[in-house]
Amino acid sequence: MDTTTFETEPTYGLRRVLGQLIPYVLLTISILPIVIGYVWIFVATFSLRTEGLLPKDANGNIGGWTLQNWTFLNDPAVWRATLNSLIIAVGMVVGVGAISSLTGYALSRMNFTGRKGFLSITLILHAFRPEMLLIAIFQVLLFIGGIPVIGSLFGFNTVGGVALVMITLDLPLGVWLMKGFFDNISWDMERAALIDGASRFRVWWEIIIPQIKPGLAALAIFTFITGWNAYLIPFTFTVGSKVANLPVLLNQFSGDTSLVSWNRVAALGLFQLIPIIIFFIFTQEMLLNIYSGGTKGGA
């Protein structure tokens, strides 16, 4: 691929073997606790109870494999919540990605009145905790709810409304991140493309965006995780299980009335993790795809 690696000269004999082995051994030891944790979660979700990493049945013998921790998958409410979570997460990835990469480009490259003010306000906005804004957002959602058609999609107690709020709250960070990535791209390359005959939009899309793909991928992963794990906003602005997303529903599940089964909680946790892993696998190629070379010095 296009990644630049430093090729090291091979050395020979025992020193070489040791030299290559030692880093691996050290790294393996240091990540062992985390790996064990994940193995436990995996084992636990398929067993009645566990002692250490070993699954045990009711009599304390090894065994006791079961699928009963996963029975929540039969509940249609879980699937509806999963869908809602996906809508919020994907909506955030698309919304935040598109708006930040356009806004970030404009802020990085174009000179317009109010640019400085916009930049500092964006930064200050990011400092606001969402908790501080809940009531104001509630008023806005109620207002949107009153508008025909749009209201039923993005008003109070809709998945769209939650997605909208989540996108808005994530934009300041996204815009700043993207602006930073654009700032690092040489002006000359953009000028060259303009002279070659590209329109401003094509320059953005064909020349600049391909080079900040790793940045876009990172932003996508962060916003996906934020959207997927969102709790406060969906919890505040939705009522009932129809529009609840996964974290809200799960919280209802492990409510204060029933005894907590850690193995069930582990199963729920693992279930929640799956989309994030899938999403990461798809974006990591992009994440690691860093171009280099082709320009020297220059502003």
Add this chain to the structure above:
Amino acid sequence: MRVELENLTKRWGDAIGADGVNLEVDHGEFVAFLGPSGCGKTTTLLMIAGIYKPTAGVIRFDGQVVNKLAPKDRNIGMVFQSYALYPHMNVFQNISYPLKLKKVPQEEMRKRVERVAEMMGIGHLLDRKPAQLSGGQQQRVALGRALVKEPQLLLFDEPLSNLDARLRLSMRSEIKRLQLDLGITSIYVTHDQVEAMTMADRIAVMKDGKVQAYDRPEELYDRPRTLFIAGFIGNPPMNFVDVEVVQVDNTFHARRQGLDLPLPADRGEKAAQDRPVIMGIRPEDVSIADEGIAGEVYVVEPLGRDDLVDVQINGAHLRVLADPALNLRIGDQVKLKINTDKVQFFDPQTELSLLWN
């Protein structure tokens, strides 16, 4: 294409990039913008390219005002110091990008890219990404990309300054050759006066956003109109000494302590003032001789073919090109002979030449 710049000015608030630039470039001419860092060469070039909007002034291509024309409609090619290749595209895609934007048919595009790549000697590299090329190869790709759309005007912004000295030398003659063969009007920005002298038909010497002089290289070299031009053009640079020019009987003499130089009548007459003036003399116009002005060797810098010898004459220093066979050492006593047909004189206040204004 004929290019005319009229009072071209670019300001950002208080910062001045170009300050009333006036010049014209004839069809097929190769013009160099020469000047120290920050003098406004790039700014002027980017205004010609349409990237910067001029604050004031007019740009004309073949008589047509193009101030409002977008870069893509100006039919120009540009080569950047930083190469500015598109790192995610391979060499073929880089060179063909201007054609792709012009919607040139696939088959013709391939032919034209291959022809240009062949001409630039990078035909075997078409599948590589820029990161897999050497600096010289990258610069050839950049040149190819500028040439492929057959522009009417080529703009170069210090294209060779990131290359090593030898490669710079060969690329220099290659670009010059190419420009002659294709006959494309070219503007070439550089701060390397050797590059400007060797390549350009005319040189615009710039300083602080203004064009100080615009003339043929020999003209700038032999008849510098300002102190700045005299010092900037020529390598090693011209020597300057404060002298008084006086008339004794019928001849003019340039005098200072330890130095009394009879001058040719025409130069002496113009240089004679009632106050001290600055005398300029190039190192190659001074030689070590048996008879002449007495001095002491202060520093010797071997340049290979010649030694650059700094000779001290009563507090004044003159750099002289000397034969290495003389084997001069620091502290040696020498005699200097000055070719007075080549001396220049400048007014210390206005820094204008007393001979050529």
